[in-house]
Amino acid sequence: MKNIKKIYMYKLALGVILLLAGIVSAIFYKNETSFSSFLIIMGLVLFVLTAFRLFRQGDFPDRDERTKKLAAYGITYSWLLTLVLISVFYLANYFKLVEFTAGSVLGILLIFMVISANIFRWYFMQKSDVE
Amino acid sequence: MKTRIKEFRARHDLTQEALAKMVGVRRETIVFLEKGKYNPSLKLAYRISRCLNATIDELFIFEDTDFK
Numbered sequence: 001m002k003n004i005k006k007i008y009m010y011k012l013a014l015g016v017i018l019l020l021a022g023i024v025s026a027i028f029y030k031n032e033t034s035f036s037s038f039l040i041i042m043g044l045v046l047f048v049l050t051a052f053r054l055f056r057q058g059d060f061p062d063r064d065e066r067t068k069k070l071a072a073y074g075i076t077y078s079w080l081l082t083l084v085l086i087s088v089f090y091l092a093n094y095f096k097l098v099e100f101t102a103g104s105v106l107g108i109l110l111i112f113m114v115i116s117a118n119i120f121r122w123y124f125m126q127k128s129d130v131e
Numbered sequence: 132m133k134t135r136i137k138e139f140r141a142r143h144d145l146t147q148e149a150l151a152k153m154v155g156v157r158r159e160t161i162v163f164l165e166k167g168k169y170n171p172s173l174k175l176a177y178r179i180s181r182c183l184n185a186t187i188d189e190l191f192i193f194e195d196t197d198f199k
Binding site (some may be wrong): 060061067 | 152166168171175
């Protein structure tokens with residue numbers, strides 16, 4: 001516990017706060033189950049992932065210039081792919097092929113951006129570097 | 132790009148882990164550097180060369196194909 005990095009501690013604390021906020025929200029606002037579930041899941045994911053990274057990384061830095069570079073490339077590629085997806089959505093809507101609601105589009109984009117950024121990051125990590 | 136990091140590291144009796152800690156990067160980065168799969172920034176190259184008492188030129192060997 002002595003060597004625990006500050007950033008990990010903040011992340012762990014934030015995870016616990018989100019988790020507790022979700023539990024409190026579930027108790028007091030019984031009609032808002034989706035919001036409570038969202039908070040609980042976010043808190044749990046943050047806590048578990050941080051704990052896992054802490055266990056795996058040990059004393060080594062969480063990120064260095066290589067991982068930052070690869071993450072930046074991953075996000076860039078994800079952004080470009082999202083742009084293509086938005087164009088497809090726009091055309092599909094324009095030609096009335098599919099009827100979208102704002103909520104469904106935002107939900108799809110949110111999930112798509114997070115997943116694609118992580119997939120690209122993982123892919124570049126396998127390659128070691130990217131030019 | 133080829134590197135002589137492994138050779139210089141052995142001379143100083145340093146493990147990949149120890150060198151990584153000295154220069155403040157993850158161990159995997161040292162692994163990929165030694166395999167020539169990662170081109171470091173000038174800052175990192177400088178830090179490594181300082182730790183291994185070598186010049187950047189001695190540690191990193193660029194080939195013509197690296198500039199194409």
